[in-house]
Amino acid sequence: MNPVIEMKHVKKMYDQNRIIDDLNVSINQSEFVTIVGLSGCGKTTLLKMVNGLILPTSGDIFVNGKNIKDVDLIQLRRHIGYAIQGSVLFPHMTVRENIAYVPSLKNKRNKQATKDAVQKSMDIVGLDKSMMDRYPYELSGGQQQRVGIARALAASPDILLMDEPFGAVDAITRSQLQKEIKQIHQKTGITILFVTHDIEEALLLGTKVLVMDHGKIIQFDRPQELIDHPANDFVATLVDRQRYPMLHSDQNI
């Protein structure tokens, strides 16, 4: 299978600081990759390099087989959904206008296609039609988060980048959103890269988990592999049996 995203010898420096260090990774279509690691280890930097919001100091990044050095980054981003923590909606636009933003750029002459895309992505994230004409300030945090995800999905992207998307909501809403994103992944087969601080969330959602430490990939494996065969003490501590017994198959008796 050809990888959807491939990074080869990618480095990122800020001044003399090496943030990403000779990173190599291949991500196949329809994987749900969760990215975990301590604060400041380079998770967001890695994510933003996929859609060219951050450019590497050296190395190559391929998306759908094309080196992003050779593609128009604005075009590239239209195929890559991006959802981040908190409300990043346009405050002066309604829910409908927020979600329609990218599809309307794509379907300039076909208003119906945009309308359909808005309806479809609202359905996917479970937003009621009655919300369409509300402004972001008229929504709860969880609803705003759903609109953010609907907006990221509306242009039917091949890849969805999510940076702590559920970080700012309460535990119940978070668990609902986790279920929804899992269903969206199963229904659409979209490739997802999902940054989280929460190892439990990473193990539950990811088809593969990418563990980072100081700008390097320490392990990139199926969740069960991390639990059964942690690559080092750092990973072992992260997936600690005492703290997450329910995630360990031998304890699910």
Ligand SMILES: Nc1ncnc2c1ncn2[C@@H]1O[C@H](COP(=O)(O)OP(=O)(O)OP(=O)(O)O)[C@@H](O)[C@H]1O
């Ligand atoms: N524009 C910048 N200039 C200088 N240093 C930066 C810049 N952006 C990020 N960094 C540094 O790069 C490192 C990695 O940042 P990054 O945001 O990728 O980490 P992270 O793993 O996502 O952290 P967190 O979990 O806290 O969000 C940090 O030490 C950060 O201070």
